[in-house]
Amino acid sequence: MKIKRRDFLKGAAGCGVLAAVGQPAFAEAKKKERLPGALGFLYDSTLCIGCQACMVGCKKANEMPVESSDLLPIWENPRDLSAKTLNIIKKFESGTGTNKDQEIDGFAYIKRQCMHCVDPGCVSACPVSAMRKDPDTGVVTYNKDACIGCRYCQVACPFNIPKFQWDSAFPQIVKCQLCSHLMPKGEIAACCSSCPTGASLYGPTTELLAEAKRRSQMDPGKYYDFPVSSIDSGKTFSQKAASYVPHIYGENEVGGTQVIMLAGVPFSKLGLPELPEKSYAATAENIQHTLYKGMIAPIVLLAGLFYFVNRSQKDKD
Amino acid sequence: MRCRESDFEKISDGVSRRDFLKVCTATAVYMGLPASLGPKIAKAATAAKKRPPVIWLSAQECTGCVETLLRTTHPTLEHLILDLISLDYSETLNTGAGHQAEEYRAKSIEENKGKFILVADGSIPVKDGGIYCKIAGKPVLEILKETAPKAAAVISLGSCASWGGVPSAEPNPTGATPVYKILEGTGIPVINIPGCPPNGYNFLSTVLYYVTFAKLPELDDKLRPKFAYGRLIHENCERRAHFDAGRFAEQFGDEGHLKGYCLYKLGCKGPETYNNCSTLGFNDLGTWPVNTGHPCFGCSEEGVGFNVPLHTPAEVKNVTPNAVQTPVSVDHGGGMSTGAVALAAGVAGAVIGAGTVAVKKVGEEEKKQD
Numbered sequence: 147m148k149i150k151r152r153d154f155l156k157g158a159a160g161c162g163v164l165a166a167v168g169q170p171a172f173a174e175a176k177k178k179e180r181l182p183g184a185l186g187f188l189y190d191s192t193l194c195i196g197c198q199a200c201m202v203g204c205k206k207a208n209e210m211p212v213e214s215s216d217l218l219p220i221w222e223n224p225r226d227l228s229a230k231t232l233n234i235i236k237k238f239e240s241g242t243g244t245n246k247d248q249e250i251d252g253f254a255y256i257k258r259q260c261m262h263c264v265d266p267g268c269v270s271a272c273p274v275s276a277m278r279k280d281p282d283t284g285v286v287t288y289n290k291d292a293c294i295g296c297r298y299c300q301v302a303c304p305f306n307i308p309k310f311q312w313d314s315a316f317p318q319i320v321k322c323q324l325c326s327h328l329m330p331k332g333e334i335a336a337c338c339s340s341c342p343t344g345a346s347l348y349g350p351t352t353e354l355l356a357e358a359k360r361r362s363q364m365d366p367g368k369y370y371d372f373p374v375s376s377i378d379s380g381k382t383f384s385q386k387a388a389s390y391v392p393h394i395y396g397e398n399e400v401g402g403t404q405v406i407m408l409a410g411v412p413f414s415k416l417g418l419p420e421l422p423e424k425s426y427a428a429t430a431e432n433i434q435h436t437l438y439k440g441m442i443a444p445i446v447l448l449a450g451l452f453y454f455v456n457r458s459q460k461d462k463d
Numbered sequence: 464m465r466c467r468e469s470d471f472e473k474i475s476d477g478v479s480r481r482d483f484l485k486v487c488t489a490t491a492v493y494m495g496l497p498a499s500l501g502p503k504i505a506k507a508a509t510a511a512k513k514r515p516p517v518i519w520l521s522a523q524e525c526t527g528c529v530e531t532l533l534r535t536t537h538p539t540l541e542h543l544i545l546d547l548i549s550l551d552y553s554e555t556l557n558t559g560a561g562h563q564a565e566e567y568r569a570k571s572i573e574e575n576k577g578k579f580i581l582v583a584d585g586s587i588p589v590k591d592g593g594i595y596c597k598i599a600g601k602p603v604l605e606i607l608k609e610t611a612p613k614a615a616a617v618i619s620l621g622s623c624a625s626w627g628g629v630p631s632a633e634p635n636p637t638g639a640t641p642v643y644k645i646l647e648g649t650g651i652p653v654i655n656i657p658g659c660p661p662n663g664y665n666f667l668s669t670v671l672y673y674v675t676f677a678k679l680p681e682l683d684d685k686l687r688p689k690f691a692y693g694r695l696i697h698e699n700c701e702r703r704a705h706f707d708a709g710r711f712a713e714q715f716g717d718e719g720h721l722k723g724y725c726l727y728k729l730g731c732k733g734p735e736t737y738n739n740c741s742t743l744g745f746n747d748l749g750t751w752p753v754n755t756g757h758p759c760f761g762c763s764e765e766g767v768g769f770n771v772p773l774h775t776p777a778e779v780k781n782v783t784p785n786a787v788q789t790p791v792s793v794d795h796g797g798g799m800s801t802g803a804v805a806l807a808a809g810v811a812g813a814v815i816g817a818g819t820v821a822v823k824k825v826g827e828e829e830k831k832q833d
Contacts, residue, residue, distance in 0.1 A: 195782040236789045236790060238790070238791045243783065253783060256791060342709070342727050374776075383776040417792055
């Protein structure tokens with residue numbers, strides 16, 4: 147079949163319509179706002195003493211098995227987040243590794259677990275709504291009965307959090323759900339309740355953001371009161387303020403996260419990715435929703451296909 | 464280095480050779496020395512022509528440091544002061560009093576110049592010329608300045624003498640000053656044995672070390688003997704496993720407290736206090752505050768005890784990460800092993816081979832049919 151000049155121009159016009167429909171919609175990317183009742187926690191690396199009590203608390207609360215690396219099989223010692231470990235404290239060391247919260251010749255700790263994004267990639271990518279963002283608390287939860295095991299959530303997560311039970315005959319996705327099973331009992335997330343220094347502080351994200359801003363204004367070296375366990379626990383302890391890097395991680399990253407972090411060394415050194423302010427989910431959804439808006443583009447495409455097929459059939463006849 | 468029975472003739476009634484050797488061996492063990500040094504200590508303590516003279520000066524103190532020494536049983540106090548050392552002056556234990564005691568002190572100091580050990584407990588007031596603590600009408604500041612240059616070594620016993628203790632707490636009305644600061648620049652060796660009270664055995668071990676080796680034990684930067692103050696209480700605490708597992712008593716009398724969980728959240732200062740309470744214990748029962756359910760309050764640590772509120776959580780020292788703690792970036796997997804590659808290649812080869820044969824057969828079938 148030869149494509150005639152006339153037909154080619156028709157096709158080109160069709161593509162033009164598609165582009166015209168698509169273009170303005172891509173521009174108006176709507177940012178998802180934080181839920182008013184959003185829960186999360188504030189992890190302050192400068193208060194963390196690396197005791198790993200949160201890891202023990204997490205395992206206990208979620209009935210997870212002990213995981214050992216090959217280095218010391220007698221000791222709970224996971225190498226990373228896994229299907230058996232929802233929460234991990236990792237170390238950053240440089241040079242002599244003697245000064246806490248210093249980038250050169252220093253060391254620092256970082257806690258890794260689900261960040262509970264405001265606009266989570268995993269929820270957006272999940273084709274069957276097994277990943278769900280709670281409409282009240284904003285906690286990202288997983289429903290094993292809905293899951294089809296496609297593992298799109300693993301690919302979609304910018305923090306590499308959802309883990310898959312590769313060694314199970316009926317595998318599930320495993321991730322931190324902010325101990326939402328303890329919430330009805332009036333308990334807080336186990337990592338925060340077991341933290342002795344208040345490095346992991348539970349509470350509503352808006353209050354935690356205010357607390358993080360208060361901390362970043364502190365004079366390094368002066369003593370301040372830091373809340374312990376949860377922001378409304380009433381328990382505080384007086385501690386020397388460290389010098390923070392001027393960055394509240396999770397305030398704006400991928401549209402904001404409900405878990406926010408403060409540290410004394412740059413977050414890139416602590417293994418946290420540098421992410422854009424716009425969430426990947428928003429970008430992907432914009433493209434998808436624009437393409438299928440009012441089903442115009444698919445109908446135009448279908449009509450075009452019909453036309454060409456029809457033409458070619460005519461030619462044959 | 465064997466001891467002869469005759470060595471023990473000098474010892475008063477009631478102490479057998481066996482008991483005495485036990486004491487000396489125990490002392491060696493407290494200091495982290497081999498137990499075999501026990502007989503050497505015994506010999507040193509008895510073989511000296513004269514027992515090492517000790518002058519005990521008390522300044523602004525509560526007598527708690529003497530009391531703790533009274534509670535030691537191996538050796539017992541009487542054995543210590545009558546057989547092992549010659550306690551020539553101590554306001555609490557003097558038999559004589561007044562001018563008689565003062566005269567004896569002056570005499571002993573002159574006779575044993577450069578040989579006696581000066582023990583000081585209590586802080587020294589320096590404000591207004593030191594008038595807030597006087598002995599026999601003389602400020603203790605002057606007495607110390609006169610006596611210390613004649614001593615072989617000065618042992619500051621208790622937190623008050625070591626770093627100021629209770630009397631130096633804000634607003635410090637008497638200008639209470641630790642002994643080592645007053646003797647700064649004089650070149651007189653000072654050993655600090657802080658604690659409120661310090662463990663009697665830490666004192667005893669230091670004295671016997673000096674008697675045995677004629678030198679001071681190894682000291683840290685705060686002049687404390689390393690054998691006793693080398694480690695944090697937290698490091699050897701019997702409740703440490705609870706700390707590591709995140710099991711804490713949240714308040715006095717709660718479930719965790721009754722179960723003996725870690726007392727850090729109740730304000731235990733073990734993680735910032737250097738002492739050997741957690742391994743040595745007190746009163747020969749191995750008992751100490753944490754053992755009875757009360758958090759350590761850092762009595763022996765300068766700037767902690769009497770300075771930080773009792774239930775304020777401690778600033779944990781030594782928080783450097785352990786060697787096997789997960790680093791920020793971890794390498795996952797090691798690629799495929801040679802065996803796995805060989806197996807995969809074998810399977811792939813078999814599949815290709817089978818496929819080729821099948822295609823060939825199908826082709827032959829088709830030809831036949833044609």
